[in-house]
Structure formats: structure tokens, C-alpha cells
Amino acid sequence: xxxxxxxxxxxxxxxxxxxxxxxxxxxxxxxxxxxxxxxxxxxxxxxxxxxxxxxxxxxxxxxxxxxxxxxxxxxxxxxxxxxxxxxxxxxxxxxxxxxxxxxxxxxxxxxxxxxxxxxxxxxxxxxxxxxxxxxxxxxxxxxxxxxxxxxxxxxxxxxxxxxxxxxxxxxxxxxxxxxxxxxxxxxxxx
Numbered sequence: 374x375x376x377x378x379x380x381x382x383x384x385x386x387x388x389x390x391x392x393x394x395x396x397x398x399x400x401x402x403x404x405x406x407x408x409x410x411x412x413x414x415x416x417x418x419x420x421x422x423x424x425x426x427x428x429x430x431x432x433x434x435x436x437x438x439x440x441x442x443x444x445x446x447x448x449x450x451x452x453x454x455x456x457x458x459x460x461x462x463x464x465x466x467x468x469x470x471x472x473x474x475x476x477x478x479x480x481x482x483x484x485x486x487x488x489x490x491x492x493x494x495x496x497x498x499x500x501x502x503x504x505x506x507x508x509x510x511x512x513x514x515x516x517x518x519x520x521x522x523x524x525x526x527x528x529x530x531x532x533x534x535x536x537x538x539x540x541x542x543x544x545x546x547x548x549x550x551x552x553x554x555x556x557x558x559x560x561x562x563x
Contacts (some may be wrong), residue, residue, distance in 0.1 A: 412443050504543050511539040
């Protein structure tokens with residue numbers, strides 16, 4: 374059983390890393406169809422496998438993950454979402470948020486530090502973690518990278534008003550969060 378799980382797990386982990394670039398290419402339909410058939414074959418093998426009681430949870434989880442991936446590839450949208458993947462900027466471009474680049478927002482009354490310590494970094498990460506992914510991306514690009522709303526809208530393929538809404542909501546969420554955390558507020562907004 375372990376060899377079957379390892380075989381399927383390894384094969385599909387490698388293949389899932391390959392499918393996204395092909396989704397939007399003209400020849401990609403063939404590659405995605407091939408990948409879907411590989412997943413369906415792996416799913417069939419998992420369903421037919423005889424497993425011990427202690428391995429059932431792992432196999433059931435793998436079956437669930439494979440069904441999810443197959444649905445995603447067949448519909449080109451995240452299962453449960455109404456918009457196709459090509460219309461979702463978050464899937465087209467992933468932007469990592471570096472807390473060190475956000476250090477320009479960290480200020481002490483006595484002095485401006487050139488670097489932030491781990492406690493301050495943790496607080497910034499905590500503040501950013503309350504935001505949705507799109508709010509966090511917009512907030513980071515606007516305040517961390519100093520892009521205009523229009524530039525961010527062009528990069529993400531959405532309207533300027535959408536970016537404005539995301540940034541406004543992000544600011545509102547952070548301010549509400551900080552209202553209950555006075556020590557954090559002193560560090561970030563003073």
C-alpha cells in the first residue's frame with residue numbers, strides 16, 4: 374500500500390506544478406487533458422486499493438484532494454468559486470509580502486529605526502494576516518512598493534475603483550484591529 378500511495382502522491386505532486394502554465398496556452402488544452410486523465414487514473418487506483426484501517430484517513434484525504442484538483446482543472450475555476458481562474462488576479466500573479474519592506478511604517482517617537490526587530494515584524498505580519506489576500510496584495514503594493522492605484526489596477530487586471538476599495542477596506546480593518554491593540558498601534562501608526 375505504501376508504494377501505491379508514494380507512487381500516486383509523487384506523480385501527482387510533480388504534475389500539479391506543471392499544469393498551471395498550460396491552462397492559458399493554446400496547446401495547453403491537450404496538456405491539461407492529459408493531466409486530468411492521469412489524475413483520474415490515480416483516483417481510480419486509490420479507490421480500488423486495499424488499505425489498512427490506519428491508512429484510510431490518508432487515502433480518503435488523497436481521494437478528496439484529487440477530486441478537487443480534477444474539478445479545478447476541468448472547470449478552470451476553484452471549486453466553489455463563480456469566476457473563472459483567468460479573471461482572478463490572485464491566481465495570475467502571486468505577490469509575496471516582505472515585512473522588512475514594510476519597515477518604513479514602523480516608527481518610534483524617540484527615533485526611526487533602520488531595521489525592525491522580530492517582535493515588530495511579528496506585529497506587522499499579524500496586522501497583515503487579518504486582511505484578505507487581495508487586500509493584502511493591494512495594501513503591500515500601494516504602501517510597501519509605492520505604486521499608485523492605477524498602476525496596481527493595471528498589474529492585477531482589475532479596475533482602479535476595485536483597488537481603491539481593497540486598500541480602503543484594508544486600512545479600515547487594520548485600524549479597527551489596532552484600536553484594540555494599543556501597543557501595536559504605537560509602533561505601526563505613531
